[in-house]
Amino acid sequence: MGFAYHNQQRIALSAHAARIIEDDSYSFQCYDQKQQKPSYHKFINKIFCNSYDTSDASIYLRIAEKRDELHSLQSSDRAKAVSSFIDRIIQNETKKLKDHSNCLLSKDKYENYVISLNKKTLNILESSEEGTFYKDRAALYIRAVLEEYAQLDSMKRKMIYYREIIDDLQKHITNHDMIEISYYNTPVKYRMIPAQIEPDIYRTHLYLAGITVQEQAKTPYVSGRIDRIVSIQYIRAGTVSDTMLSTLKKKIEKNGIQYLKSNHTEIRIQLSPEGVKKYNQLTFQRPAYTRIEDPEKNIYQFDITSYQAMVYFFKFGADAVVLEPEELRNRFHDMYLAALGNYQ
Numbered sequence: 001m002g003f004a005y006h007n008q009q010r011i012a013l014s015a016h017a018a019r020i021i022e023d024d025s026y027s028f029q030c031y032d033q034k035q036q037k038p039s040y041h042k043f044i045n046k047i048f049c050n051s052y053d054t055s056d057a058s059i060y061l062r063i064a065e066k067r068d069e070l071h072s073l074q075s076s077d078r079a080k081a082v083s084s085f086i087d088r089i090i091q092n093e094t095k096k097l098k099d100h101s102n103c104l105l106s107k108d109k110y111e112n113y114v115i116s117l118n119k120k121t122l123n124i125l126e127s128s129e130e131g132t133f134y135k136d137r138a139a140l141y142i143r144a145v146l147e148e149y150a151q152l153d154s155m156k157r158k159m160i161y162y163r164e165i166i167d168d169l170q171k172h173i174t175n176h177d178m179i180e181i182s183y184y185n186t187p188v189k190y191r192m193i194p195a196q197i198e199p200d201i202y203r204t205h206l207y208l209a210g211i212t213v214q215e216q217a218k219t220p221y222v223s224g225r226i227d228r229i230v231s232i233q234y235i236r237a238g239t240v241s242d243t244m245l246s247t248l249k250k251k252i253e254k255n256g257i258q259y260l261k262s263n264h265t266e267i268r269i270q271l272s273p274e275g276v277k278k279y280n281q282l283t284f285q286r287p288a289y290t291r292i293e294d295p296e297k298n299i300y301q302f303d304i305t306s307y308q309a310m311v312y313f314f315k316f317g318a319d320a321v322v323l324e325p326e327e328l329r330n331r332f333h334d335m336y337l338a339a340l341g342n343y344q
Contacts, residue, residue, distance in 0.1 A: 003125045005138040007117045011044065012143060014107035017150035020157075021047075028161050028227065045118045047149055048142050050163040052124060057104060057144035059097040060129040066093050098133060104147040105140060115142075155203045162206065162226050169194055169208055169232065178213060178238035182230040190214060192222060193238040195248055200258045202284060207257040209248060211240050221248050223260040255287075259308045267309050268323040271298040275319030285312050299323065306331075 013021065025031050025038030030046070032039050052058055070086045117125070117138075125138050134140040149157060159166060172179050173194045180191050194210040209223040251260060271279060276298055279286065287308055293299040302309065306328045313320045314332065322329040 002128060003131045003134075003138040003141070004136050005117070005122070005125050007122060009115050009117060009139045009142065011113045011115050011139055011146070012109040013111050013113070013146060014150075015110035016107070017147050018111035020150040021146065024157060024161065028158070030161075040113050041116050041118075044113065044115050044142070044146065045121050047160060048145050049120050049124060051149055051160045052145050055145045055148050056097060056100055057141070057148050058130055059094065059101060059133045062097055063090060063094055066090060101133065101144050104144045107147060153203075155199050155206065158206050158227065165226060165229055165232070166197060166206075169197060169226075172232070172234070173197070173210075176238050176240050178235040180233045180235055181208075181224065182233075183224060183228045184230055190222070190224070191235060193240050195240065195245055196252065196257070197226070198252070198257055201256055205258070209252060209257050209260055211244055211248065213238070219261065220244070221251055221260045223257050255304065255308070259305050261305075261307075264303050264305055265325060267302045267304060267306070267325065267328065268293065269300050269302065269309070269313060270321045270323055271300060271316075272319040273298070275316055278316055278319060282312075287312055 021040070021043060022038055025040065025043045028043075030039050030043045031037060053061060056062055067086070067090055070089060121142075125141075128141070130141050131137075134144070149160060152160070171177075173196070176193055178191060178193055180189050182189050191213045192210040193213065194208055196209045197206065198209075199206050206226040207223045208226055208229075209221065211220055212222045248260075255264065279300075285308075287302050287304045289300045290303050291301050293301050306325075309322070309328060310331070313322070314335070317336075322332050
């Protein structure tokens with residue numbers, strides 16, 4: 001039981017996995033501030049601890065789950081025959097998982113990392129049964145888990161890296177707790193009852209949405225990026241109605257989870273012929289219009305937040321003119337003038 005290991009491990013990774021780990025270390029801000037380079041010790045320990053129990057590279061764990069699943073279906077009738085059949089299924093499943101692991105480990109070695117394993121990683125290895133499948137070499141097991149991580153899309157990798165925060169938030173969501181959240185680069189703390197975690201429709205970032213309990217909030221519905229959270233503090237048990245939760249869900253489905261902080265308003269924008277082409281071609285974060293007010297003048301009407309209009313239409317330049325509201329029109333005007341000033 002457990003690996004024969006040393007707390008210093010040389011982890012060899014393929015070129016693809018090494019690139020993903022370097023990129024994600026910067027993206028998730030897991031890097032040494034003084035030396036301005038990725039903190040590989042911290043990152044690799046974190047990814048291994050957050051994903052080993054769900055990874056197919058953990059062959060013993062997957063087989064144990066499969067065996068429990070099959071035995072739960074077994075009845076007392078013909079128990080011996082069923083047990084024999086289950087054993088054959090487990091043999092096939094074991095072969096499939098071993099082939100998967102061998103494929104992960106067969107990739108050409110490109111980068112070697114000498115990693116100091118933290119206490120949590122050491123405890124996992126100490127109680128692990130995976131040594132049977134990895135020649136009792138902890139570095140091989142860790143490598144297989146990391147190579148599998150590198151094959152995932154960016155959103156799944158984010159969910160692994162921020163798993164501790166997500167698990168903590170899910171507990172508060174289930175209990176309808178009131179919590180206080182601190183975010184990077186702001187001294188303000190936000191109190192809310194969390195309700196939902198999901199990515200934006202473009203799967204760029206992972207967001208938490210909920211019901212704010214802040215006084216003088218513009219809207220009762222708020223959202224924030226998971227990767228910007230510094231701390232989560234439990235305040236007390238909260239209450240939230242089914243109606244509010246239903247309304248929140250509808251707003252997310254209609255406008256996107258990233259646009260909940262600001263109130264929606266009627267926005268009128270006149271597009272040039274080239275602006276119409278851009279609107280039809282640039283689908284990333286494109287807001288849906290409620291109607292075309294004047295087809296000849298290409299005046300489009302939107303029920304969105306001012307922030308969403310700025311994110312999407314500011315890059316149109318002269319091909320999109322804000323007609324209303326006046327506040328947004330003035331903001332576009334001032335920002336374009338400020339940009340022009342930098343070129344004069």
